[in-house]
Amino acid sequence: MPAQGVAPARPERRAFIRAPPALNEAPDPKHRQTRIMARILITSAIPYINGIKHLGNLVGSQLPADLYARYARARGHEVMFLCATDEHGTPAELAAAKTGKPVEVYCAEMHQVQADLARGFRLSFDHFGRSSSPQNHRLTQYFAGRLAENGYIQEVTEKQVYSRADNRFLPDRYIEGTCPNCGYDKARGDQCENCTKQLDPTDLINPRSAISGSTDLEVRETKHLYLRQSLMRDELEAWIDSKTDWPVLTTSIAKKWLNDGDGLQDRGITRDLHWGIPVKKGDQDWPGMEGKVFYVWFDAPIEYIAAAAEWAEANGKSEADWRRWWRTDEGAADVRYVQFMGKDNVPFHTLSFPATIMGSRDPWKLVDYIKSFNYLNYDGGQFSTSQGRGVFMDQALAILPADYWRWWLLSHAPESSDSEFTWENFQQAVNKDLADVLGNFVSRVTKFCRSKFGEEVPAGGAWGEREQAVIEELGTRLTAYQAHMEAIEIRKAATELRAIWVAGNEYLQAAAPWAVYKDDPAAAAAIVRFALNLVPFYATLSAPFIPDASATMLEAMKMANADWPTDVTAALERLASGHAFAVPENLFRKISDEERAQWQADFAGQR
Numbered sequence: 247m248p249a250q251g252v253a254p255a256r257p258e259r260r261a262f263i264r265a266p267p268a269l270n271e272a273p274d275p276k277h278r279q280t281r282i283m284a285r286i287l288i289t290s291a292i293p294y295i296n297g298i299k300h301l302g303n304l305v306g307s308q309l310p311a312d313l314y315a316r317y318a319r320a321r322g323h324e325v326m327f328l329c330a331t332d333e334h335g336t337p338a339e340l341a342a343a344k345t346g347k348p349v350e351v352y353c354a355e356m357h358q359v360q361a362d363l364a365r366g367f368r369l370s371f372d373h374f375g376r377s378s379s380p381q382n383h384r385l386t387q388y389f390a391g392r393l394a395e396n397g398y399i400q401e402v403t404e405k406q407v408y409s410r411a412d413n414r415f416l417p418d419r420y421i422e423g424t425c426p427n428c429g430y431d432k433a434r435g436d437q438c439e440n441c442t443k444q445l446d447p448t449d450l451i452n453p454r455s456a457i458s459g460s461t462d463l464e465v466r467e468t469k470h471l472y473l474r475q476s477l478m479r480d481e482l483e484a485w486i487d488s489k490t491d492w493p494v495l496t497t498s499i500a501k502k503w504l505n506d507g508d509g510l511q512d513r514g515i516t517r518d519l520h521w522g523i524p525v526k527k528g529d530q531d532w533p534g535m536e537g538k539v540f541y542v543w544f545d546a547p548i549e550y551i552a553a554a555a556e557w558a559e560a561n562g563k564s565e566a567d568w569r570r571w572w573r574t575d576e577g578a579a580d581v582r583y584v585q586f587m588g589k590d591n592v593p594f595h596t597l598s599f600p601a602t603i604m605g606s607r608d609p610w611k612l613v614d615y616i617k618s619f620n621y622l623n624y625d626g627g628q629f630s631t632s633q634g635r636g637v638f639m640d641q642a643l644a645i646l647p648a649d650y651w652r653w654w655l656l657s658h659a660p661e662s663s664d665s666e667f668t669w670e671n672f673q674q675a676v677n678k679d680l681a682d683v684l685g686n687f688v689s690r691v692t693k694f695c696r697s698k699f700g701e702e703v704p705a706g707g708a709w710g711e712r713e714q715a716v717i718e719e720l721g722t723r724l725t726a727y728q729a730h731m732e733a734i735e736i737r738k739a740a741t742e743l744r745a746i747w748v749a750g751n752e753y754l755q756a757a758a759p760w761a762v763y764k765d766d767p768a769a770a771a772a773i774v775r776f777a778l779n780l781v782p783f784y785a786t787l788s789a790p791f792i793p794d795a796s797a798t799m800l801e802a803m804k805m806a807n808a809d810w811p812t813d814v815t816a817a818l819e820r821l822a823s824g825h826a827f828a829v830p831e832n833l834f835r836k837i838s839d840e841e842r843a844q845w846q847a848d849f850a851g852q853r
């Protein structure tokens with residue numbers, strides 16, 4: 247509800263998500279002034295370090311976060327978009343051991359691989375950090391210290407399996423043995439994969455280390471720290487209840503964890519491992535916790551904050567520069583914080599991480615909006631990292647440019663339910679939406695203009711009813727597109743954008759300047775001028791989805807930049823007659839049936 251005369255900062259900021267200003271109303275200077283710039287902090291769930299992510303991971307967090315960040319920047323908002331690699335824990339240690347490299351070296355290399363792939367997909371992070379950074383060490387130890395001071399940490403002595411051969415305690419899932427329920431001989435200490443029975447490591451018959459296979463195991467006492475989430479249950483529930491605009495998927499998962507069974511449980515935040523953030527109380531040693539590290543789930547979300555500190559260091563900024571995004575007492579009170587994640591990550595982001603922040607009793611920024619996703623399935627089954635099933639980020643970029651994948655993934659984002667990648671569907675979306683509709687439109691109008699008028703916008707003629715009708719349709723669709731983008735309704739936004747492309751294509755087909763030209767060159771010139779002006783208009787609106795094609799379109803039209811259109815008529819008069827352009831290379835190529843069949847076969851088996 248932005249244009250009401252009264253314009254306090256807060257409702258306007260909320261309007262960015264729910265009720266965008268009606269930008270196609272008659273220009274009103276007062277109205278324009280009420281659309282103040284917002285500050286938007288965006289984080290994507292941080293990918294784990296041990297391997298390359300598949301397209302299902304990509305569309306479940308990083309890619310939609312990038313879409314939103316690009317859109318918010320294009321609308322003139324100040325954006326801080328952060329992501330990182332999640333580097334601690336046993337899986338990283340084991341993956342490093344397999345390659346024969348020290349875990350620090352392995353993580354540094356894999357971080358670089360993931361950072362390069364993120365660049366390949368044009369993910370526009372302001373910083374792509376590492377949870378193993380010194381900044382995250384300091385902040386994680388700081389939060390633990392604050393939580394202890396405030397009574398939210400409990401020290402618990404428990405019994406855990408120790409492997410003498412491996413010289414380490416074994417997490418439950420790294421103990422294997424025979425299932426007492428079904429007799430399966432590779433049951434894990436936490437669960438039998440065969441019969442799904444939940445297990446305790448001591449239930450297993452003939453237990454052995456999954457790391458070395460050694461059966462030289464014993465139960466030893468060890469001390470661990472627990473975050474007393476149960477003490478914050480009511481506070482967390484009140485906070486979640488206050489988030490009336492959150493997607494049902496997000497709140498229903500949070501409520502389930504708050505209320506099911508015995509309710510929200512306290513959680514261990516330390517582990518007997520070598521690789522991780524040493525347990526300290528702020529900068530002080532923690533007696534009895536020597537040689538232990540924080541559990542990866544505890545330090546990983548704190549990396550969202552640390553990534554901003556890393557950003558500051560990497561860019562010669564001050565402490566104050568990053569803290570104004572995260573401390574409500576140091577400038578973050580007007581920040582809107584939006585998180586993106588798959589549904590499996592929702593409990594940590596609605597309960598555990600907020601409990602860490604609330605329990606610190608410091609004014610750190612809590613999340614304002616959580617956009618969560620269902621799963622993307624692959625060709626009749628599931629993507630699987632362990633089985634190498636599906637298309638992984640490196641493989642995708644090896645066969646087609648990023649825009650092809652970005653368009654398909656975002657226009658099929660698993661928002662209200664799981665969605666499925668099939669090669670037929672991918673081929674169809676690329677060939678129809680990108681090649682036939684958008685690519686063909688740009689190619690046709692620029693080539694026709696070159697052949698009849700040369701490579702500059704032609705003069706002559708005037709727009710009539712047909713153009714006015716297109717302007718009206720585009721105005722309505724632009725308003726809808728913006729509303730969907732601001733509400734982060736990604737599939738709806740993609741549908742609207744496609745319709746905006748179709749409108750231009752249909753206009754050109756119906757106006758048929760190639761037929762008009764013979765009898766009335768001036769009328770043909772007016773049609774071509776109108777259609778050429780649609781190219782930068784499309785480039786600007788499409789940039790959040792397909793940034794490379796958008797840049798190619800702007801470059802071809804010789805436009806250094808193109809502001810977001812606030813008025814369709816004005817936007818379609820930007821290229822005046824005489825403005826030079828170049829015919830761009832084909833924006834998108836089609837996928838042949840042979841290629842589709844080949845890829846389908848190539849990706850059917852093991853990676």
Ligand SMILES: [Zn+2]
Nearest residue numbers: 425428438441
């Ligand atoms: Zn079993």
